Every structure is written in C-alpha cells, then in structure tokens.
Amino acid sequence: MPALNGLLWLISFWLLGEVVIHFSGLPVSSGVVGMLLLCATLVVMGRVPTSIAAAAQPLIALLAMLIMPGVVGVFFILDEMAGQWVAIFTALLLGTLLSVITTLWLLKRLIGQANAR
Numbered sequence: 001m002p003a004l005n006g007l008l009w010l011i012s013f014w015l016l017g018e019v020v021i022h023f024s025g026l027p028v029s030s031g032v033v034g035m036l037l038l039c040a041t042l043v044v045m046g047r048v049p050t051s052i053a054a055a056a057q058p059l060i061a062l063l064a065m066l067i068m069p070g071v072v073g074v075f076f077i078l079d080e081m082a083g084q085w086v087a088i089f090t091a092l093l094l095g096t097l098l099s100v101i102t103t104l105w106l107l108k109r110l111i112g113q114a115n116a117r
Helices: 002-024 030-045 050-061 063-116
Strands: none
Touching: 002 030, 002 050, 050 063
C-alpha cells in the first residue's frame, strides 16, 4: 500500500505541474514542473517519505524505457535539424560536461559531509 500512496503523490505533483503550465503558459513540460515542485517540497520536508521512495524505485528501473519514445521521435524530424548540427553538438557537449561537473561537485560535497559525521 505504501507504493500506491507514493504513486498518488507523484501523479498529484504531475497534475499540479499541468495546472501551473495551463495558467502560466510556460513552454515547459508539466512533468518537469511537477518534479521541480516535488523536489522543492522534499527539500522543505527534509526527507523523502517511504511511500514516495517505494513508488519511485520501480520507475527508476524503467527509466530507459520511458525515455525511448523521445529518442525514437528524433529520427522523424532529422530533416528539420539539418542545419543545426553545430548547435546540437555544442548543447550535447556542454550539457554533458556541466552534468558531470555538477555530479562530481555534489558527490564530493556529500562525501565530505558523511565523513564529518
């Protein structure tokens, strides 16, 4: 039952993201807005409830399958991206580097906090 409760939390934040997007007109996915709101809520709470963790764990195992439709969809718009390969390559390169640097910084910071305890 905790997983069902956690799934309802996740769906609620997704729907909250839908409401925010609808009324604000932001050009962002409602799932992204919902997860940002969930992240902010968890930061304020200071912990992750076991129900949300129980619901999220199976979804993490399916993450590759959830991303696959977007990756496959790129092949249908290759003609539209023909003149933008430099921008795409630059965005991929910078995004990957920033992601790695951020992950390393966060890991170093969290390991430092764990050793201080």
